[in-house]
Amino acid sequence: MISIIVPIFHTEKYLEKCILSILNQTYSNIEVLLIDDGTTALEARICDEFVARDSRVKVIHKNNEGLSVARNTGLIHAKGEYIGFVDSDDYIHPRMYEILMNNLINTKSNISICNVEKIYDNEQNNNKTEFVKEKNEIRVIQNQDLFDELSVNHLNTVIMCNKLWKKEVFNKIKFPINKYHEDEFVIHELLYEAKSAVISSAKLYFYLQNRRHSIINQxxxxxxxxxxxxxxxxxxxxxxxxxxxxxxxxxxxxxxxxxxxxxxxxxxxxxxxxxxxxxxxxxxxxxxxxxxxxxxxxxxxxxxxxxxxxxxxxxxxxxx
CATH class of the missing domain: 1.20.1440 (de novo design (two linked rop proteins))
Structure with missing residues (x-):
């Protein structure tokens, strides 16, 4: 089973689309952990409604402590052998976890990675899933060569959310508290711990840019x-x-x-x-x-x- 961790904070405009994109995955053996990080009453209600609609969804309501604590909380409660992360203002291709899981199992890797498609908040229709060419051309990177990917393919390698992880990779590693750029702080340790990764050319994760209240854009x-x-x-x-x-x-x-x-x-x-x-x-x-x-x-x-x-x-x- 895949435990998919979704930290939520002030993304009500995008939240339902995000959660539906996860629940509509062709790979259905999942649990969805919605981490309500002290967000609005409307977002909390959306989370509760999804819990009532689908038994695979669980919600944890907590005080606002930031993205790292939200992710670490999800890792503590995750019951799956595999871990995924999705940011609550993004969405994913219907076959993302199917493709990532097949690649991971077929290559016996510890991380499975796909390409990222940037989407923009000012686009009239940013639902690009039907336009994606799912060319699943893969390559396997092992050991210290993984660090080279941080330079030649920085975005795809650094961010957490375009990946399927074996849960054991996180046994000794947690996201840093009270820091921005959480992914940057831990990715080198995670790559070192994992030892192997399979990378797909398919663009399966849709990454929102220029959102007004996003930390990245301030x-x-x-x-x-x-x-x-x-x-x-x-x-x-x-x-x-x-x-x-x-x-x-x-x-x-x-x-x-x-x-x-x-x-x-x-x-x-x-x-x-x-x-x-x-x-x-x-x-x-x-x-x-x-x-x-x-x-x-x-x-x-x-x-x-x-x-x-x-x-x-x-x-x-x-x-x-």
Whole structure:
């Protein structure tokens, strides 16, 4: 059985669609754990109504303590051998867990991953499930090579919700309390614990962007600090296990320092100085320039000489 954990907080506009997408899965051996994290009376009532309608649904009403506590609560109550997470403003393809489970069993992996399709709150019709081409082309990644995916396929690898997990992977790992970027803080440990993952090319998880009240879309200095801290924690972890490609984690950390510098500058925050200092600290690491390669190193030089020019070049490169 799959235990699917759904933390809920101020997503009433999307909640029913999210829950229905889970209950309508072609893989039906599931329990749905709705974690009401101190949300509105309407959302609490929606949860209770689904409990009455479908015996597979359970709800836990609790005071607001944040996403990490909600997920950890779900893990404590989960009865399934497998774990899934779905954010309550997202929805999933009807065959998502069927495909993920088949891939996991057929390859004897401990994590099964699918691709993510971004959807936007301002679209007239963001129900894209009928347009998805379910090309289930798979590849299996094992052991320390899993860390390379954090760089080459960051979003799909980092987030919790496009995955099916063996529950035992979480035996020693819990989500950090009072931190933003919860996924970033634990993903390297989970990959290390799992040892193997199967990755499907099928886009089966529909990930909402630009929601007005979403944490992701709000400027927050603490959130940026937590993101940087998570990259630092990951870099130290990968270095401590003596992974030969550990310098790539430091190259990624340089990227987050530049990105956060830019966000702080745009929002007139003096915190940009912190990320500038971290950038110069990181580029003093022996061999990091060689690991970054010529083009990335050239970009760093441009950033050192003229940050504004660097960001203009990036903007042009991204077609904005």
């Amino acid at each position: 400027y927050n200095n603490i959130r940026f600090r937590d993101a940087y801290e998570a990259f630092e924690v990951r870099s130290r972890f990968i270095e401590n296990i003596s992974y030969p490609n550990y310098l790539q984690a430091r190259v990624d950390q340089v990227w987050i320092s530049i990105d956060n510098y830019h966000k702080c500058k745009l929002n007139y925050s003096s915190d940009y100085m912190f990320y500038r200092e971290q950038f110069f600290k990181l580029i003093k690491i022996k061999k990091i320039w060689k690991k970054a390669g010529f083009l990335i190193s050239l970009g760093w030089i441009v950033f050192i000489l003229n940050p504004d020019l660097y960001f203009r070049i990036i903007k042009i490169k991204n077609g904005k």
